[in-house]
Amino acid sequence: xxxxxxxxxxxxxxxxxxxxxxxxxxxxxxxxxxxxxxxxxxxxxxxxxxxxxxxxxxxxxxxxxxxxxxxxxxxxxxxxxxxxxxxxxxxxxxxxxxxxxxxxxxxxxxxxxxxxxxxxxxxxxxxxxxxxxxxxxxxxxxxxxxxxxxxxxxxxxxxxxxxxxxxxxxxxxxxxxxxxxxxxxxxxxxxxxxxxxxxxxxxxxxxxxxxxxxxxxxxxxxxxxxxxxxxxxxxxxxxxxxxxxxxxxxxxxxxxxxxxxxxxxxxxxxxxxxxxxxxxxxxxxxxxxxxxxxxxxxxxxxxxxxxxxxxxxxxxxxxxxxxxxxxxxxxxxxxxxxxxxxxxxxxxxxxxxxxxxxxxxxxxxxxxxxxxxxxxxxxxxxxxxxxxxxxxxxxxxxxxxxxxxxxxxxxxxxxxxxxxxxxxxxxxxxxxxxxxxxxxxxxxxxxxxxxxxxxxxxxxxxxxxxxxxxxxxxxxxxxxxxxxxxxxxxxxxxxxxxxxxxxxxxxxxxxxxxxxxxxxxxxxxxxxxxxxxxxxxxxxxxxxxxxxxxxxxxxxxxxxxxxxxxxxxxxxxxxxxxxxxxxxxxxxxxxxxxxxxxxxxxxxxxxxxxxxxxxxxxxxxxxxxxxxxxxxxxxxxxxxxxxxx
Amino acid sequence: xxxxxxxxxxxxxxxxxxxxxxxxxxxxxxxxxxxxxxxxxxxxxxxxxxxxxxxxxxxxxxxxxxxxxxxxxxxxxxxxxxxxxxxxxxxxxxxxxxxxxxxxxxxxxxxxxxxxxxxxxxxxxxxxxxxxxxxxxxxxxxxxxxxxxxxxxxxxxxxxxxxxxxxxxxxxxxxxxxxxxxxxxxxxxxxxxxxxxxxxxxxxxxxxxxxxxxxxxxxxxxxxxxxxxxxxxxxxxxxxxxxxxxxxxxxxxxxxxxxxxxxxxxxxxxxxxxxxxxxxxxxxxxxxxxxxxxxxxxxxxxxxxxxxxxxxxxxxxxxxxxxxxxxxxxxxxxxxxxxxxx
Numbered sequence: 001x002x003x004x005x006x007x008x009x010x011x012x013x014x015x016x017x018x019x020x021x022x023x024x025x026x027x028x029x030x031x032x033x034x035x036x037x038x039x040x041x042x043x044x045x046x047x048x049x050x051x052x053x054x055x056x057x058x059x060x061x062x063x064x065x066x067x068x069x070x071x072x073x074x075x076x077x078x079x080x081x082x083x084x085x086x087x088x089x090x091x092x093x094x095x096x097x098x099x100x101x102x103x104x105x106x107x108x109x110x111x112x113x114x115x116x117x118x119x120x121x122x123x124x125x126x127x128x129x130x131x132x133x134x135x136x137x138x139x140x141x142x143x144x145x146x147x148x149x150x151x152x153x154x155x156x157x158x159x160x161x162x163x164x165x166x167x168x169x170x171x172x173x174x175x176x177x178x179x180x181x182x183x184x185x186x187x188x189x190x191x192x193x194x195x196x197x198x199x200x201x202x203x204x205x206x207x208x209x210x211x212x213x214x215x216x217x218x219x220x221x222x223x224x225x226x227x228x229x230x231x232x233x234x235x236x237x238x239x240x241x242x243x244x245x246x247x248x249x250x251x252x253x254x255x256x257x258x259x260x261x262x263x264x265x266x267x268x269x270x271x272x273x274x275x276x277x278x279x280x281x282x283x284x285x286x287x288x289x290x291x292x293x294x295x296x297x298x299x300x301x302x303x304x305x306x307x308x309x310x311x312x313x314x315x316x317x318x319x320x321x322x323x324x325x326x327x328x329x330x331x332x333x334x335x336x337x338x339x340x341x342x343x344x345x346x347x348x349x350x351x352x353x354x355x356x357x358x359x360x361x362x363x364x365x366x367x368x369x370x371x372x373x374x375x376x377x378x379x380x381x382x383x384x385x386x387x388x389x390x391x392x393x394x395x396x397x398x399x400x401x402x403x404x405x406x407x408x409x410x411x412x413x414x415x416x417x418x419x420x421x422x423x424x425x426x427x428x429x430x431x432x433x434x435x436x437x438x439x440x441x442x443x444x445x446x447x448x449x450x451x452x453x454x455x456x457x458x459x460x461x462x463x464x465x466x467x468x469x470x471x472x473x474x475x476x477x478x479x480x481x482x483x484x485x486x487x488x489x490x491x492x493x494x495x496x497x498x499x500x501x502x503x504x505x506x507x508x509x510x511x512x513x514x515x516x517x518x519x520x521x522x523x524x525x526x527x528x529x530x531x532x533x534x535x536x537x538x539x540x541x542x543x544x545x546x547x548x549x550x551x552x553x554x555x556x557x558x559x560x561x562x563x564x565x566x567x568x569x570x571x572x573x574x575x576x577x578x579x580x581x582x583x584x585x586x587x588x589x590x591x592x593x594x595x596x597x598x599x600x601x602x603x604x605x606x607x608x609x610x611x612x613x614x615x616x617x618x619x620x621x622x623x624x625x626x627x628x629x630x631x632x633x634x635x636x637x638x639x640x641x642x643x644x645x
Numbered sequence: 646x647x648x649x650x651x652x653x654x655x656x657x658x659x660x661x662x663x664x665x666x667x668x669x670x671x672x673x674x675x676x677x678x679x680x681x682x683x684x685x686x687x688x689x690x691x692x693x694x695x696x697x698x699x700x701x702x703x704x705x706x707x708x709x710x711x712x713x714x715x716x717x718x719x720x721x722x723x724x725x726x727x728x729x730x731x732x733x734x735x736x737x738x739x740x741x742x743x744x745x746x747x748x749x750x751x752x753x754x755x756x757x758x759x760x761x762x763x764x765x766x767x768x769x770x771x772x773x774x775x776x777x778x779x780x781x782x783x784x785x786x787x788x789x790x791x792x793x794x795x796x797x798x799x800x801x802x803x804x805x806x807x808x809x810x811x812x813x814x815x816x817x818x819x820x821x822x823x824x825x826x827x828x829x830x831x832x833x834x835x836x837x838x839x840x841x842x843x844x845x846x847x848x849x850x851x852x853x854x855x856x857x858x859x860x861x862x863x864x865x866x867x868x869x870x871x872x873x874x875x876x877x878x879x880x881x882x883x884x885x886x887x888x889x890x891x892x893x894x895x896x897x898x899x900x901x902x903x904x905x906x907x908x909x910x911x912x913x914x915x916x917x918x919x920x921x922x923x924x925x926x927x928x929x930x931x932x933x934x935x936x937x938x939x940x941x942x943x944x945x946x947x948x949x950x951x952x953x954x955x956x957x958x959x960x961x962x963x964x965x966x967x968x969x970x971x972x973x974x975x976x977x978x979x980x981x982x983x984x985x986x987x
Contacts, residue, residue, distance in 0.1 A: 023809065024809055024812070118682075122686040122689065122690065123693075125686070125690070125968065126686075126689075126690035126693055126694070126965075128915070128916050128919065128968075129690065129915070129919055129961075129964045129965055129967075129968045130694075130919055130960075130961060130964060131919045131920055131921075131922050131923030131924075131926070131960075131964075132919075132920070132923065133920075133923035133926065133927070134922075134923055134926070134957065134960065137945060138697075138701060138957070141701065141705070141945060141953075142701065142704045142705060142706070144706065161916065164916075214819075218821075218822045218823075221822050222822055222823065222824060222927060225822070225824045225927070226927075226930075226942060226945075227946065238822075241822070241825060242824075245824070245825070245828045248828055248832050249832070249836055252832060255825075255828070259821075259825055259829075262821070262822065262825070263817055263821055266816060266817065266819065266821070267813060267816050267817050269816075270812060270813070270815075270816025270817075270819070271812065271813065271816065374889060376885070376888055376889060378801050379800070379801035379802065379803055380801065380802065380803075403891045404891075406891055407890075407891040408891075410889075411889065411890075412885075412886065412889035414882055414885060414886065415882075416882055419881060419882035419883065420882040420883055420885070420886045421883055421886065422883040422886070422887070422901050422905070423883070423905070424904040424905050424908060425900070425901070425904070429900075433887070433890050433892055433896070433900075434890050479886070482890075486890075
């Protein structure tokens with residue numbers, strides 16, 4: 001039911017590998033390695049030079065021996081800057097550590113206070129409302145001035161920020177279903193926090209720790225600027241910078257070396273935290289995985305020239321064809337150059353008023369096909385086709401303003417109704433956008449009657465509400481109602497029922513069938529469930545590995561499936577007569593793996609009927625019976641019984 | 646966060662029974678509840694602030710009077726200072742008289758100048774407000790468009806090089822200490838080019854350098870956050886829905902993306918306003934801007950506790966009020982925050 005969903009606890013990605021794949025990740029890691037090396041060896045190598053007083057060259061400008069000049073006592077500023085690396089990073093690390101550890105603890109304690117959590121949150125907000133430099137000044141005034149005391153003060157002043165981050169994150173995680181489930185089972189809050197919350201917020205905390213280091217570095221040097229940080233004879237970059245700034249009008253270069261080090265450290269940490277965030281972002285991660293899954297063919301696609309557009313004579317094309325697609329390809333750039341096709345040469349026709357169901361496993365290219373029809377493939381995907389026509393318009397020709405043709409005429413209903421409506425806008429606002437521009441009052445009337453049409457009670461009040469005030473089933477009805485407002489000729493319903501429970505599923509399917517009957521709206525219904533497709537479709541298209549492997553009327557395909565894959569799909573659907581004692585039927589094997597090069601029929605490795613030819617040559621989609629086509633060497637022109645024999 | 650989850654509607658519920666009734670019954674006007682909550686918490690925060698400022702002088706190691714008057718002060722002088730700080734009474738008595746003075750807005754008298762703290766604040770506050778206001782305006786007007794534009798240019802992994810340049814530049818600026826930015830600007834535009842005055846607030850263009858010094862860092866930080874936030878909003882399904890409605894790009898960005906980005910950024914923006922005020926305090930000292938920041942730092946180094954206390958309290962109150970305001974704006978922009986924010 002929810003095979004496509006990636007909710008729930010994200011699998012921990014091999015983050016380091018992802019990190020090393022990005023240029024900024026590599027640069028950040030390298031920079032951090034250099035900084036650590038400088039902190040360890042800097043004082044050993046340069047300390048002596050840094051402390052050598054030579055009043056003869058006091059306050060000198062840059063020279064060969066002293067590229068950044070000398071300070072008031074004639075000490076070399078570059079050597080001092082390098083040997084200050086250790087203390088500067090130490091102080092920043094101490095402050096960041098206090099802030100992160102203290103903040104996480106405070107945040108977790110506040111999160112575990114149950115109903116009293118509000119109080120904890122308010123307290124943390126109170127601290128956050130004050131500039132941390134003021135809190136640090138306050139603390140230093142009490143604690144006294146000095147390097148470590150300044151670091152401690154800066155660390156303490158950073159605690160509220162990390163406590164807030166922890167609290168907000170744990171709040172969003174405890175709201176997730178699997179955590180609620182654990183709580184409902186009586187798992188104590190403390191265990192929930194340790195087992196579910198902490199691992200999930202760890203990523204964000206790592207990222208903000210890196211950012212926190214930068215903040216700490218700056219805060220400590222700001223205290224030095226106000227005379228409350230590192231006290232002589234010790235020196236960190238902040239103290240060196242402050243001395244340099246005091247003489248900035250005479251020897252501006254004196255401030256340069258420590259300033260550059262602070263800035264460089266900031267850049268390195270910034271690059272690193274960005275790369276870490278990207279490496280750990282679960283959404284990006286699943287997209288990467290998807291992108292790799294798409295590389296099933298591994299073949300570089302030749303640029304498909306949209307040749308011979310509209311070459312098919314009108315006689316060949318049924319006069320009532322609403323959508324006519326030939327040779328549709330959706331390709332993505334492959335790693336290492338070239339392109340791989342996720343949809344490889346799909347032909348599809350939808351007649352006006354027809355319900356066409358597309359079925360296939362995830363990764364079969366069915367959703368991409370639907371998006372490609374609407375020209376909604378996201379960057380860097382590329383759509384090419386021999387023909388892509390909608391209501392007689394050539395949609396591949398930009399001069400025909402495809403967006404204008406599609407506006408209103410083509411509407412989409414997506415899988416997850418809780419995510420497809422904008423949480424910040426009232427329903428009427430979002431619904432109005434789907435309508436041609438008219439008076440505001442009329443738009444609301446239209447929205448209300450559309451909601452009524454999808455059987456939502458009290459529509460006058462509902463249109464004034466926000467999506468979060470509706471249940472999942474209602475939101476999906478709103479999506480459908482919104483789609484109706486432009487008087488569409490085609491509704492693309494992409495897994496419209498997958499995120500809903502079974503009874504609501506039936507209602508939504510019933511609603512779609514009803515709209516098809518009353519308005520004559522064509523529907524392209526996409527699902528991985530043959531049961532869903534069979535309920536309301538007129539025609540079925542079976543997709544596998546980016547290709548159409550079979551298409552025909554629901555009766556033909558369900559009762560006399562021609563392609564071995566369709567047969568396996570049908571056999572896998574349990575019916576009332578299925579032996580409940582036996583294990584459920586499954587299809588052995590998996591679709592072509594990422595990067596796998598397939599020659600011939602992509603289903604051959606899993607196919608019980610495969611012959612030698614299947615592994616060598618791709619079978620074309622051929623007519624097996626009137627209006628029933630399949631792509632199979634073995635079953636072509638033979639009945640199921642014959643083929644099995 | 647259990648309130649955030651949906652009511653467990655029976656399957657027939659959303660078709661036949663009006664679900665709005667359920668919400669109204671359990672959550673009688675969330676706006677009223679929200680208002681009461683925020684008011685109560687703002688009062689509590691303000692009170693904690695008052696206590697913290699009261700404790701400041703009491704937590705000092707050693708004798709505050711000695712710190713103020715120096716080691717050569719006579720016992721009479723020390724006693725007078727202790728009396729003015731209220732240190733010659735019992736702890737409860739001290740707090741009582743401190744609260745009494747506060748309730749009459751009597752903030753005491755400066756040790757250094759003999760002026761009342763009220764007078765010092767009245768003189769200096771407008772200047773600080775001016776600098777902070779211009780800086781906030783600069784920050785908002787520049788960072789949000791910059792961040793959005795950068796997100797639009799780098800969406801779905803477009804223009805990777807520009808993305809790296811953007812995070813590099815904003816990272817660089819955001820990692821520069823405010824006092825370094827200020828000093829460099831002063832050096833470049835006041836000392837070398839002599840385009841702008843280096844100190845004071847005597848002419849209209851005096852504010853340019855201080856305001857830039859204060860706002861460059863928040864601009865860079867906020868632009869960065871806005872970009873990341875916008876990139877994540879761009880990946881949301883409701884943006885896919887908006888695109889499928891064939892809305893013009895302008896509408897998608899301004900109506901569908903911007904409010905969600907701002908709502909996602911605003912919590913941070915409250916904290917950033919606090920940091921901006923911290924920046925104002927530092928920058929005022931670089932450019933001799935006659936505001937509260939210069940007074941505060943002078944007072945800290947000269948142990949002029951009545952002034953430190955008064956200025957800290959005032960800045961704290963301003964920030965408490967601002968944060969409450971941010972909460973209200975956030976609630977207006979993202980109604981979910983009424984029920985989901987802890």
